[in-house]
Amino acid sequence: NAGVTQTPKFQVLKTGQSMTLQCAQDMNHEYMSWYRQDPGMGLRLIHYSVGAGITDQGEVPNGYNVSRSTTEDFPLRLLSAAPSQTSVYFCASSYSGQGRYEQYFGPGTRLTVT
Amino acid sequence: AQTVTQSQPEMSVQEAETVTLSCTYDTSESDYYLFWYKQPPSRQMILVIRQEAYKQQNATENRFSVNFQKAAKSFSLKISDSQLGDAAMYFCAYRSKNFGNEKLTFGTGTRLTIIP
Numbered sequence: 001n002a003g004v005t006q007t008p009k010f011q012v013l014k015t016g017q018s019m020t021l022q023c024a025q026d027m028n029h030e031y032m033s034w035y036r037q038d039p040g041m042g043l044r045l046i047h048y049s050v051g052a053g054i055t056d057q058g059e060v061p062n063g064y065n066v067s068r069s070t071t072e073d074f075p076l077r078l079l080s081a082a083p084s085q086t087s088v089y090f091c092a093s094s095y096s097g098q099g100r101y102e103q104y105f106g107p108g109t110r111l112t113v114t
Numbered sequence: 115a116q117t118v119t120q121s122q123p124e125m126s127v128q129e130a131e132t133v134t135l136s137c138t139y140d141t142s143e144s145d146y147y148l149f150w151y152k153q154p155p156s157r158q159m160i161l162v163i164r165q166e167a168y169k170q171q172n173a174t175e176n177r178f179s180v181n182f183q184k185a186a187k188s189f190s191l192k193i194s195d196s197q198l199g200d201a202a203m204y205f206c207a208y209r210s211k212n213f214g215n216e217k218l219t220f221g222t223g224t225r226l227t228i229i230p
Contacts, residue, residue, distance in 0.1 A: 031216045033216075033217060033218075035218075035220075040123075040222055042205060042220035042222045042223055043205070043220045044220075045218075045219075048217055050213075050214050050216075090159065092159075092218070094216055096213060101164065101166075102161060103216075103218060105158065105159035107157065107158055108157045110157075
């Protein structure tokens with residue numbers, strides 16, 4: 001199993017550009033999510049999905065879009081990048097429901113918006 | 115909404131000594147999960163230890179143990195016999211047991227330095 005994979009590992013964008021951060025998992029997990037990590041603020045939830053075709057907003061969703069067409073993939077789209085979106089982005093997945101609690105994290109993407 | 119607070123931005127400990135990292139949380143739920151994650155310079159998030167709220171016994175994983183005080187909503191991490199490889203950011207996190215609410219709520223982290 002590859003676990004949770006993210007691409008790219010690093011990215012530099014100019015203000016106003018768009019891009020998609022890719023996330024895939026091969027563990028058949030129902031639940032997938034995106035977090036951003038900023039200095040002094042821990043990880044904050046951007047969007048999440050409890051299954052294919054179902055997505056919802058987290059704590060900081062503005063400026064980001066997601067979709068979940070398959071169980072395996074959960075891409076995060078930046079529509080028009082802003083310097084405030086400079087951050088490290090983590091994708092995570094887990095089984096859903098009680099008793100299956102562990103979330104597995106990808107290696108992260110460091111994004112810089114200039 | 116749940117909140118998680120880590121009041122120690124930085125801690126340091128001598129190699130082979132013991133250190134305790136603090137975490138408090140707020141929730142109205144009676145059953146939930148609590149976690150400690152380690153983030154070394156590689157940036158990878160690594161699960162260190164977990165605790166289910168309904169279990170009275172404190173979780174232990176080798177040199178890592180927790181002191182879970184449910185009534186006080188406190189969840190501290192004790193690292194015994196500290197090693198250089200323990201140097202990292204440590205995050206406390208909360209997860210509901212309710213279906214559809216599997217998100218993790220994180221604290222702001224504690225940076226642990228190991229002094230040789």
